Amino acid sequence: MAFRDSPFSQLKAPLTWTAAAVAVVVGFAALALVLTDRRGAGPYGAARSEFDEVVEPVASVLSAPAHWVSSFGDWTSGYLFAVHENRELKKQVMDLQRWRDAAIALKNLNLRYESLLKLRTEPPIPMVTARVVSDARGPFSEARLADAGAADGVKVGNPAMSEDGVVGRVVGVTAHASRILLLTDVQSRTPVLIDRTNARAILTGDGGPNPKLEFVRGFDPVKDGDMVLTSGDGGLYPRGLPVGVAARDIRGVWRVKLYSDRAAIDFVRILVFDDFSQTVSQADLAASASALPPLTKPEQDQLAAARTAALKPPAPPPSVTASTVRAATAAPPPAAPPAVGPTVRLESGSAPARPRPPKAKPKIPKGAFRPDEVLAQPLPADPPGGGA
Amino acid sequence: MSRYGQTLEPWRWIGLPALGCLAATVALAAPFRVFGFGFPEPVFALAPAFAWAVIRPSLLGPVTLFVLGLFCDLFWGGPLGLWALSLIATYGLALGGRSLMAGQGGAVMAAWFLAACVLAFGVAYILAIILAHEQANLIAVAWQFLWTAALYPIVHWLTDRYEDADVRFR
Numbered sequence: 001m002a003f004r005d006s007p008f009s010q011l012k013a014p015l016t017w018t019a020a021a022v023a024v025v026v027g028f029a030a031l032a033l034v035l036t037d038r039r040g041a042g043p044y045g046a047a048r049s050e051f052d053e054v055v056e057p058v059a060s061v062l063s064a065p066a067h068w069v070s071s072f073g074d075w076t077s078g079y080l081f082a083v084h085e086n087r088e089l090k091k092q093v094m095d096l097q098r099w100r101d102a103a104i105a106l107k108n109l110n111l112r113y114e115s116l117l118k119l120r121t122e123p124p125i126p127m128v129t130a131r132v133v134s135d136a137r138g139p140f141s142e143a144r145l146a147d148a149g150a151a152d153g154v155k156v157g158n159p160a161m162s163e164d165g166v167v168g169r170v171v172g173v174t175a176h177a178s179r180i181l182l183l184t185d186v187q188s189r190t191p192v193l194i195d196r197t198n199a200r201a202i203l204t205g206d207g208g209p210n211p212k213l214e215f216v217r218g219f220d221p222v223k224d225g226d227m228v229l230t231s232g233d234g235g236l237y238p239r240g241l242p243v244g245v246a247a248r249d250i251r252g253v254w255r256v257k258l259y260s261d262r263a264a265i266d267f268v269r270i271l272v273f274d275d276f277s278q279t280v281s282q283a284d285l286a287a288s289a290s291a292l293p294p295l296t297k298p299e300q301d302q303l304a305a306a307r308t309a310a311l312k313p314p315a316p317p318p319s320v321t322a323s324t325v326r327a328a329t330a331a332p333p334p335a336a337p338p339a340v341g342p343t344v345r346l347e348s349g350s351a352p353a354r355p356r357p358p359k360a361k362p363k364i365p366k367g368a369f370r371p372d373e374v375l376a377q378p379l380p381a382d383p384p385g386g387g388a
Numbered sequence: 389m390s391r392y393g394q395t396l397e398p399w400r401w402i403g404l405p406a407l408g409c410l411a412a413t414v415a416l417a418a419p420f421r422v423f424g425f426g427f428p429e430p431v432f433a434l435a436p437a438f439a440w441a442v443i444r445p446s447l448l449g450p451v452t453l454f455v456l457g458l459f460c461d462l463f464w465g466g467p468l469g470l471w472a473l474s475l476i477a478t479y480g481l482a483l484g485g486r487s488l489m490a491g492q493g494g495a496v497m498a499a500w501f502l503a504a505c506v507l508a509f510g511v512a513y514i515l516a517i518i519l520a521h522e523q524a525n526l527i528a529v530a531w532q533f534l535w536t537a538a539l540y541p542i543v544h545w546l547t548d549r550y551e552d553a554d555v556r557f558r
Binding site: 015016018019020022023024026027029030031032033034035037045047048051052055058059062063065066067069070132133134135136137138139140141143144145171172179181186187204205206207208209265266 | 414415417418419420421426427429431441444445446447449450451453454457458461462463464465466467468469470472473476477479480483484486512513515516519520522523524525527528529531532
């Protein structure tokens with residue numbers, strides 16, 4: 001039966017009110033989606049995964065001309081500014097040669113310390129290079145789609161870097177694509193540290209080019225030009241990845257000029273970094289805990305005794321009476337110690353420490369290589385290729 | 389065109405502009421930067437969201453805007469539903485003020501579109517605060533707002549092209 005023959009054909013409804021009703025219904029649907037969406041905090045979602053998988057090849061094709069034009073622009077600017085850049089690079093090479101020598105010396109020293117202390121150092125982190133095929137730059141979402149995914153070993157939570165510094169972290173992975181949430185995104189929170197003072201802070205994105213430093217701890221922990229690194233707290237990022245340089249804005253808020261802003265982000269390196277929180281299985285932990293044999297009676301007694309001893313307050317120092325004071329003052333004064341070295345504070349129950357004579361400083365010939373002096377000097381302002 | 393006179397099928401005045409918005413959004417999301425400058429990122433879907441309500445109230449309009457908004461959210465990697473809700477709010481404002489806009493000149497229509505953009509970005513800004521517990525950078529919001537407001541010529545072209553294209557629209 002055709003619609004015009006049905007009883008509904010006589011149904012009349014004002015078009016404006018009907019359209020408004022549909023708008024209200026889809027508006028509520030959109031609101032429900034917004035309130036239930038957990039981007040970056042929960043599972044990525046099947047819809048987002050499927051969408052990224054479909055969009056990645058399309059965006060890859062569409063972004064190819066942009067890559068060509070960008071490459072041509074880089075080539076042109078390199079050609080036009082070659083002389084100026086050459087002068088700058090020569091200066092920086094001279095400066096960096098001292099740093100290279102210092103780094104080699106300190107690396108050797110560090111290796112010796114690590115072997116002496118039997119430190120368990122971090123293993124090298126494998127990396128996957130990916131091409132960025134789409135780039136969202138709005139104030140409410142700053143994310144990039146890269147053409148490497150689970151098939152290349154990328155996992156959710158992996159950090160992404162450009163050749164200059166940290167870009168962000170992977171929040172969604174499909175077989176052949178991954179979505180990278182940038183440090184500047186309004187939902188991005190990154191634990192960082194100030195290299196000079198080791199002070200911790202949280203790098204908070206706000207959709208602008210320079211994210212804020214929040215929850216900075218310590219007295220005067222940040223100064224203009226301080227280098228900001230990832231702290232590794234929480235296990236999201238490895239410790240020590242370069243993030244940017246601290247700077248104060250006109251309102252007095254500390255912000256970070258990102259190293260990754262210095263050049264176009266057409267390629268990223270995704271660090272296939274497995275943190276403990278990613279590798280450990282909570283089910284396995286619980287299973288292994290339940291598989292432990294129960295404590296025997298002597299073990300329980302021993303544990304209780306150790307706990308009691310640990311909670312017991314320390315013995316008070318011997319009480320000072322008038323007779324002990326008189327005896328002390330009547331005794332002849334001890335021989336004056338040699339007037340060298342700092343005053344040594346004695347701890348109860350330990351043998352009195354003898355003041356140590358000061359160490360004779362080794363004589364260093366003038367002009368000799370001193371890594372500590374080199375490191376005390378400020379870093380050069382910009383690395384080569386900066387200023388994009 | 390039907391045998392009863394000049395009629396306009398929905399795929400022409402709703403489908404084609406929607407596809408154009410998708411194409412423009414994808415094209416401008418290319419990771420392009422020369423001499424430090426990249427493409428702007430206007431919200432193209434705001435132009436049809438305003439124009440469709442002005443041209444003619446339709447059941448397909450809000451539904452298509454919902455789909456367009458979801459596409460923007462998924463493509464830009466933002467919170468799902470953020471732009472869908474903003475676009476529908478814009479459509480609602482234009483639909484409510486449709487009788488006031490009838491017969492007005494270009495300057496008044498531009499002011500209405502500006503108001504619609506303010507509403508859309510205001511909704512998105514408030515939703516971002518609710519979701520991220522963080523205020524979005526106002527300079528970045530203003531930058532995207534300006535590029536979106538600059539799309540008014542597209543709105544003008546759409547309304548001019550389709551408002552009297554169908555006898556049923558009068």
